[in-house]
Amino acid sequence: xxxxxxxxxxxxxxxxxxxxxxxxxxxxxxxxxxxxxxxxxxxxxxxxxxxxxxxxxxxxxxxxxxxxxxxxxxxxxxxxxxxxxxxxxxxxxxxxxxxxxxxxxxxxxxxxxxxxxxxxxxxxxxxxxxxxxxxxxxxxxxxxxxxxxxxxxxxxxxxxxxxxxxxxxxxxxxxxxxxxxxxxxxxxxxxxxxxxxxxxxxxxxxxxxxxxxxxxxxxxxxxx
Numbered sequence: 001x002x003x004x005x006x007x008x009x010x011x012x013x014x015x016x017x018x019x020x021x022x023x024x025x026x027x028x029x030x031x032x033x034x035x036x037x038x039x040x041x042x043x044x045x046x047x048x049x050x051x052x053x054x055x056x057x058x059x060x061x062x063x064x065x066x067x068x069x070x071x072x073x074x075x076x077x078x079x080x081x082x083x084x085x086x087x088x089x090x091x092x093x094x095x096x097x098x099x100x101x102x103x104x105x106x107x108x109x110x111x112x113x114x115x116x117x118x119x120x121x122x123x124x125x126x127x128x129x130x131x132x133x134x135x136x137x138x139x140x141x142x143x144x145x146x147x148x149x150x151x152x153x154x155x156x157x158x159x160x161x162x163x164x165x166x167x168x169x170x171x172x173x174x175x176x177x178x179x180x181x182x183x184x185x186x187x188x189x190x191x192x193x194x195x196x197x198x199x200x201x202x203x204x205x206x207x208x209x210x211x212x213x214x215x216x217x218x219x220x221x222x223x224x
Contacts, residue, residue: 006190011193016156024042077118079115080111094113160212194222
């Protein structure tokens with residue numbers, strides 16, 4: 001009999017784990033009654049918005065999947081896994097495979113291929129995708145944002161880490177890739193789950209850019 005307890009922590013992303021909308025519209029700075037430079041916050045938000053869209057388009061098929069073809073946003077990456085026949089995609093040309101409406105089984109398979117690539121890139125992390133110059137820009141923007149928001153981003157990461165640890169002695173907890181921790185002492189598991197109203201691909205990219213990918217696995221990101 002399995003007596004293992006699983007603790008699931010469900011999170012919203014925007015304005016909870018990260019700040020973006022409130023930076024862009026200035027409402028974050030307004031809450032400080034003039035103590036924050038609102039224009040600086042807007043500029044930071046615009047830089048994040050630019051990087052999110054650029055990386056989504058350049059590396060995660062966002063323009064092709066969600067902007068050019070209507071109703072292709074799925075709630076999670078595994079949604080079409082039954083259509084993936086496991087084909088080797090090493091030399092697959094995603095620009096020439098004829099991916100288009102209607103949403104028949106053939107095109108669902110092509111979308112499932114894209115989801116598989118997205119999942120693999122998420123697991124690899126941005127350091128295996130971006131060049132060093134872009135990594136430096138990203139690192140500087142993250143630090144600037146964390147400083148401007150008085151540690152909002154680093155505090156969110158720390159909270160997710162504490163939830164995964166389950167308030168147990170960290171020396172008896174084994175971290176499992178993808179934001180799951182299993183305790184050796186109790187056999188309990190602790191899982192972070194992200195639920196968002198935003199489109200799936202940009203939400204996954206946000207997890208990567210805001211350094212949440214080792215705390216929330218791609219399987220546990222849901223877009224509704």
